Amino acid sequence: MTQTDQMQQDLKFVRDAVARRGILDRTPQAIAWLWAIFILLSFALLDFRFSAAMWMFAVGAPLCGIVSFLIGRNVARHEGEFDHRVGFTCALHWGTIFLAMIALCFLAAAGRVSGQGIGQVATLVVGVVYFLAGVHFDRRWMTSGLLLMAGAAAISWIPHYPWTSLGAVVCLALILPTFFGKTVNERQGR
Amino acid sequence: MSARDAEEFDFASRSLARLDPLLQHRSRLGACVLLSTTDALSFSRLRLLLDESDGNLGAQLRKLEEANYIAVRKEFVARKPVSWYALTPAGVKALRSHLLALEALIKGAQV
Numbered sequence: 001m002t003q004t005d006q007m008q009q010d011l012k013f014v015r016d017a018v019a020r021r022g023i024l025d026r027t028p029q030a031i032a033w034l035w036a037i038f039i040l041l042s043f044a045l046l047d048f049r050f051s052a053a054m055w056m057f058a059v060g061a062p063l064c065g066i067v068s069f070l071i072g073r074n075v076a077r078h079e080g081e082f083d084h085r086v087g088f089t090c091a092l093h094w095g096t097i098f099l100a101m102i103a104l105c106f107l108a109a110a111g112r113v114s115g116q117g118i119g120q121v122a123t124l125v126v127g128v129v130y131f132l133a134g135v136h137f138d139r140r141w142m143t144s145g146l147l148l149m150a151g152a153a154a155i156s157w158i159p160h161y162p163w164t165s166l167g168a169v170v171c172l173a174l175i176l177p178t179f180f181g182k183t184v185n186e187r188q189g190r
Numbered sequence: 191m192s193a194r195d196a197e198e199f200d201f202a203s204r205s206l207a208r209l210d211p212l213l214q215h216r217s218r219l220g221a222c223v224l225l226s227t228t229d230a231l232s233f234s235r236l237r238l239l240l241d242e243s244d245g246n247l248g249a250q251l252r253k254l255e256e257a258n259y260i261a262v263r264k265e266f267v268a269r270k271p272v273s274w275y276a277l278t279p280a281g282v283k284a285l286r287s288h289l290l291a292l293e294a295l296i297k298g299a300q301v
Contacts, residue, residue: 007292010216017220017239018227077267080235082274083228 027138028075029178031068036174038064043167046119057101065094093133100125116155119163124152140177147173208291210284212257217242217250222285225260225277233273251275259284 038060045053069087076082104122107113113121131145151166158165213219220240225231231239237247254260259281263274277285 007295010214010219011292013216014220014223017224017241020239020241021224021227077272080232080238080272081228082230085229 027140028071030071030075032140032174032178034064034067034071036171039174040167040171043163043170044161046163046167047161048164062098065098068094090137093136094129097126097129100129120152120155123148123155123166127152140174143177144170144173206291206295208287208294210288210291212253212259213284213288215250217247218254219288221247221251221254221275222259222277222281225275226282226285230263230274230276233275236275254281257284 038056042053042056042060045056069091072090073087076086101122104113104118104125107121108118127145127148127150129145130141130148134140134142134145147170148166151169155162155166213222217240221236224236224239233247233251236242236251237244240247242250251260251262255262257280258278260275261278263276265272265274
């Protein structure tokens with residue numbers, strides 16, 4: 001074997017190793033379940049106990065965010081990869097919701113949005129962030145994002161328990177892929 | 191040998207000379223390339239990705255560690271000892287030089 005042949009084989013070996021790593025396109029199941037349950041409960045509270053729902057969003061959402069970060073970090077450690085850039089990017093992405101909610105509060109205080117409209121704008125923003133998470137991180141967020149965006153508008157025409165209905169649909173959209181979704185590696189038989 | 195052939199031979203020789211002997215082993219090169227894309231990888235993750243045996247991979251990583259191309263940190267995860275490997279600044283520099291030399295060699299090759 002010539003040196004060139006050897007080099008070609010070595011480079012192929014390295015390419016295969018990099019390809020074997022695949023794309024981390026799966027959100028840990030625990031995170032999907034955590035947010036599915038949170039959305040189901042918090043959206044239902046909007047219909048049945050509005051004041052409790054506000055506390056749920058104000059306190060529960062950031063708490064779930066911290067728990068999601070810890071779950072993601074633990075899963076990464078168990079899988080044997082550690083990259084602070086992934087955590088930082090995810091934190092920036094999902095943190096957008098927090099920033100948007102602050103801006104929405106100012107809009108509400110200025111009287112630009114009120115009543116159910118506040119909830120619809122918030123849901124629309126969350127839907128966009130979920131959808132973009134599907135574009136950049138994990139395809140399975142896309143469905144939830146689309147449902148949230150569509151639901152934000154559709155709420156206007158649902159006469160009974162609109163938020164509970166939307167919450168149940170989004171909850172299912174988050175949970176179902178954990179049973180059927182496959183990572184790139186699984187699709188490639190690794 | 192024509193002047194052009196001589197020039198190409200000289201160029202190839204210079205490129206070959208710039209290759210890092212430590213990174214001419216596929217597993218060592220593969221490990222460095224994988225580590226360059228992330229903060230740290232565990233031994234078991236490297237073994238899975240490089241498809242190497244424990245003994246062979248351990249020996250190759252030790253050589254990289256002795257050359258200060260990688261750093262190792264040991265800790266316990268779920269009560270099991272885990273070794274984390276990360277590329278050092280010297281390793282980043284060596285890998286970059288080696289890849290540039292490879293690239294020059296490939297570009298200079300007649301197809």
